[in-house]
Amino acid sequence: MLQLHPEVAAALQAKRPVVALESTLIAHGLPLPLNLETARAAEAAVRAEGAIPATIAVLVGRPTIGLSDRELECLARNEHVLKASRRDLAAAISQGSTAATTVAATMFLAYRAGIKVFATGGIGGAHRGSSHEWDVSADLLEIARTPTAVVCAGAKSILDIPRTLEILETHGVPVVGYGTSQFPAFYVGTSGEPVSTRVDTPRQAAQLCAIHWDLGGAGVVVAQPLAPELAIDEAEFESALQRAEELAEEQGVQGKALTPFLLARLAELTQGKSPRANQALIIANARLAAQIACNL
Ligand code: PSU
Ligand code: MN
Numbered sequence: 576m577l578q579l580h581p582e583v584a585a586a587l588q589a590k591r592p593v594v595a596l597e598s599t600l601i602a603h604g605l606p607l608p609l610n611l612e613t614a615r616a617a618e619a620a621v622r623a624e625g626a627i628p629a630t631i632a633v634l635v636g637r638p639t640i641g642l643s644d645r646e647l648e649c650l651a652r653n654e655h656v657l658k659a660s661r662r663d664l665a666a667a668i669s670q671g672s673t674a675a676t677t678v679a680a681t682m683f684l685a686y687r688a689g690i691k692v693f694a695t696g697g698i699g700g701a702h703r704g705s706s707h708e709w710d711v712s713a714d715l716l717e718i719a720r721t722p723t724a725v726v727c728a729g730a731k732s733i734l735d736i737p738r739t740l741e742i743l744e745t746h747g748v749p750v751v752g753y754g755t756s757q758f759p760a761f762y763v764g765t766s767g768e769p770v771s772t773r774v775d776t777p778r779q780a781a782q783l784c785a786i787h788w789d790l791g792g793a794g795v796v797v798a799q800p801l802a803p804e805l806a807i808d809e810a811e812f813e814s815a816l817q818r819a820e821e822l823a824e825e826q827g828v829q830g831k832a833l834t835p836f837l838l839a840r841l842a843e844l845t846q847g848k849s850p851r852a853n854q855a856l857i858i859a860n861a862r863l864a865a866q867i868a869c870n871l
Contacts, residue, residue, distance in 0.1 A: 576638060577639075577640055578640065580643070583629045583688075587689050589687075591696050592865065592871065593626060593868065594627070594629065596621070596693075597678055598676050599675040599676060599681075600857060601613070601630075602632075603675060603760060603834075603838075610651045611647065612854070614650075615644070615647065616861075617694065620861040621694075621862070624862055624865035627641075629685070631676050633672065633676065635671055636671035638684050639688075642710035647688035653848065655673075656673050657673070657859050658816045660714075664680055664684075666769075670814060675838040678712075678717070680717075682717050683721060686721045686723050691722070691871060694726045694857070695726070695727050695860065696761070696856055698712070700714070700738070700739030700742070706824060706829075707833065715739065715742050716793070718746075718793070719793055719794060722792065724794075724797055727797070727798055727799075728799060729759035729798040732766075733740050736760055748793070749772060749792070750772075751783060752770035752774075753774060753798060753863065756770060756773050763806055770798065781867050802859070805856075807845060807848055812849075815849075818844055
């Protein structure tokens with residue numbers, strides 16, 4: 576069922592390093608034109624490290640591993656692209672839809688194509704607040720069962736991070752700090768919560784993943800903090816987030832619409848600081864993912 580870009584198919588066949596990239600952040604996470612710029616820059620960062628990028632999405636019902644530049648542009652510009660998590664894949668395929676894939680759906684497809692390293696911005700997790708108590712991203716369960724390295728800047732700071740980390744622990748997922756002993760929190764440099772272990776080089780990260788997989792383990796979270804000069808001040812972020820959550824509550828936003836809604840409100844409330852930070856961390860994660868893939 577998978578449609579592999581010829582360059583990606585050739586690289587996989589020759590056992591050359593390939594890095595999967597996610598598409599929900601393009602279609603639903605960042606505003607135009609920053610989304611297209613970021614998607615292109617992430618691919619370029621992977622190439623600069625000597626790996627092949629494979630951005631993943633469902634295009635007119637075809638799960639596609641590796642997009643052409645035209646396809647990237649179409650995802651970035653088209654407002655009617657769906658957001659597909661793992662449960663939505665069969666529906667998108669059977670209905671011939673075009674859908675951006677979340678962390679969960681991207682990992683699922685990447686692994687089936689034979690790609691073991693994947694980069695995103697921040698993973699989904701447990702949402703905050705009593706009205707979203709049961710909203711736990713499918714990303715966490717997918718990481719718990721699919722043997723892939725997920726290179727990220729931690730969990731999105733819109734989440735309940737201690738609860739997100741508890742869920743990962745329950746499912747036996749190593750949470751690896753890259754150059755840090757504290758779990759990064761996306762726009763905000765650190766969550767203050769400890770990681771389960773720390774590595775300081777791509778080689779150490781690759782080694783840890785390989786051993787985890789040899790032991791029969793599944794996903795590994797490799798989390799690197801955003802460059803400190805781009806991190807948003809915690810107090811400023813907290814007040815923007817509280818406002819964004821109030822707006823979600825007032826407008827009854829929930830389910831899969833919640834994450835994109837909060838990200839869009841934060842972009843307004845931080846006067847564009849949050850999307851700029853988001854862009855920088857996505858590109859940095861793509862670069863690190865490529866370095867890890869080259870060491871595997
Ligand atoms: N990281 C970003 N921007 C995003 C996302 C991650 O920098 O938009 C997306 C990912 O696709 C992630 C999704 O899987 O948000 C989580 O959505 P939900 O909470 O509905 O599972
Ligand atoms: Mn959710």
